[in-house]
Amino acid sequence: MTPKEIVIAYYENILKPDMIRPYLHPQMRVQWTGERGYLELSADELLAMIAQFSVRYASARFELTHIIEEENRVAVRYEHYVCTLEEPGKEILFSRAIGFWRTKEEKMYFGYVSSYRVQ
Template identity: 30%
Template sequence: MNVTDIVLNFYKTDALTNHHAIVALLHDDLEVTWYSTEGYLHFNKEELIDYTIKLEKAYSKSRYDITHVLHDKNQVALRYTHYVSPIDNPEQELILAHFMGIWEIKDQKLYKAYVMSQR
């Protein structure tokens, strides 16, 4: 599997609302650096899985509208919008945020991520 497929597979598995689907995709030494509208966030593998579990409780479903994908060697850059449906109103779809991210792949797994988001 090439690096672009590895990253896109992460998003196709409904990454941030299905922790069971992403565990196998994450490198044991995963590091995520995220600058969000809420401030600076930093996750290792366990912390990202815990964060995903919290999102699963808040949203019934989510989807990603990926508009740009670029890759160079072991890195993939994406631009996308993340849509979610709240648990209390599953028919409603909201924009969670607009994202720009760069993923680094190591050993065929997601190793490092640098993410920025804006609501």
């Protein structure tokens, strides 16, 4: 897979920890700046956070709006949509984000993500 294909597959399956684990390098690190401030996460910590998020919402999806690949680096811009447990039929725009990813050995190795909540 190309780095771009790896990143696309990651975002297509991001809310399914078992599905994205194969795309994550064992030494993966993510530096994330968002509503909670600055977080630095390992692959296992990222998967745990995703699992927590998955039980808080009836459904969620990510829509990639931009994606650029250069060698083993990929930049993305995306929007995150959710349906709340209280209103499972009403999808809302939850957040917007950009991510810069580096791959190694055909896996996601390092990422920097900056996100902000829309609501």
